[in-house]
Amino acid sequence: MVAEEAYEHSQYGESESEADFDIETVDGPALTHQIAGIVGLCITSLLWIIASWRLLYHYSGWCSTCCTKRTKEDEDINHLRADGLTTKRLLHGLLWTAMVVEGVGYADMVGTNSSNKLNYVLLDIIGRGILEFSTFVIGTVHWFNITSQARAGDEKLAFTIFPAILMIITIAVTISSTFEAVALLHGGFETVHEFRSQSDVHRMQLLVESTGWGIHAVIVAICGKMVYERISSLPTFSQVRSQAKRNIITKMIIPMIFCSLCYLLRAGWMAADFVSRIIYPETTFESGVGWWVGNCWVPTFIPSIMLLYSIRKRDRAPGSIDGVPESLLRTSGGEGPTDPFLSFQQTFQDFEDEDASMSSNK
Numbered sequence: 001m002v003a004e005e006a007y008e009h010s011q012y013g014e015s016e017s018e019a020d021f022d023i024e025t026v027d028g029p030a031l032t033h034q035i036a037g038i039v040g041l042c043i044t045s046l047l048w049i050i051a052s053w054r055l056l057y058h059y060s061g062w063c064s065t066c067c068t069k070r071t072k073e074d075e076d077i078n079h080l081r082a083d084g085l086t087t088k089r090l091l092h093g094l095l096w097t098a099m100v101v102e103g104v105g106y107a108d109m110v111g112t113n114s115s116n117k118l119n120y121v122l123l124d125i126i127g128r129g130i131l132e133f134s135t136f137v138i139g140t141v142h143w144f145n146i147t148s149q150a151r152a153g154d155e156k157l158a159f160t161i162f163p164a165i166l167m168i169i170t171i172a173v174t175i176s177s178t179f180e181a182v183a184l185l186h187g188g189f190e191t192v193h194e195f196r197s198q199s200d201v202h203r204m205q206l207l208v209e210s211t212g213w214g215i216h217a218v219i220v221a222i223c224g225k226m227v228y229e230r231i232s233s234l235p236t237f238s239q240v241r242s243q244a245k246r247n248i249i250t251k252m253i254i255p256m257i258f259c260s261l262c263y264l265l266r267a268g269w270m271a272a273d274f275v276s277r278i279i280y281p282e283t284t285f286e287s288g289v290g291w292w293v294g295n296c297w298v299p300t301f302i303p304s305i306m307l308l309y310s311i312r313k314r315d316r317a318p319g320s321i322d323g324v325p326e327s328l329l330r331t332s333g334g335e336g337p338t339d340p341f342l343s344f345q346q347t348f349q350d351f352e353d354e355d356a357s358m359s360s361n362k
Helices: 002-017 033-066 072-080 087-112 117-148 158-186 192-198 200-232 242-279 289-310 342-361
Strands: none
Touching (some): 033 087, 033 289, 117 158, 242 289
């Protein structure tokens, strides 16, 4: 009798551990948890290394003001550096934290070769659901802050409404993710597979997140359109070389385009999974190759790289331009640091400096 019970228990344990692979997938062949964990761990490790490097770079500009031995050039640079917690520093800190959390989740997945409650909470709820969403929202708010410095009358309201919408969505996603974590850990579900297939809270979380990522994608696209219009309307834009124009447009707009598409891609996968959970409960989008690539890895890696590239320069004090002496900012026409096109003129100067330095190195 005891032997029979042990045999039944072993059979039950085996079928439960392979549940994710027995269920029908609609997004390609299912990946083993170990393979998915190894790929995810490689991606998060790479992003963690880059984020650590950039985090030290941005915070070194703030902390270097404490040094006692500085040259005159260092004094001038430190005078222009912004102090305090800025959006750039906050974004780097959140991204670094997200990669640490997700790295631990992927490492647990590799070690256990399973999707358990621990790595699900770390990856899907805290990592992608809260930290990644908040990080990318901070990046979008930073873009709006730059664009708003060149705003014009009728569009002034847009630069207040869109960041406010993003903040509301972030709060909603965070609250929804918290409820999902509580339901998973204290809802009586034995496995993650059972939770995904039976929990109404999980379905609601899919709906909230897909809506949030979709709205975020649209807002980023609108911000990109505003940036393009601002650049094109600059009085000095016609004086810039055609090659420099292409570089400026490409380097400023391309990150927004890629981020918007990736947010939309993740929103689409979550929306499809939400619909499939209602119409075809026996099918899933959460274990196949398409889900890992389209919902997890690509929408994490590409926006992270694009944002790190977009905010690669240190913060400067208001009214300063990278590579331009402060005395040159004072013009006789009275259009000084409050010039509404200052942020984009700074961008022009940055790209001109980069082109000049590349030419001199050849």
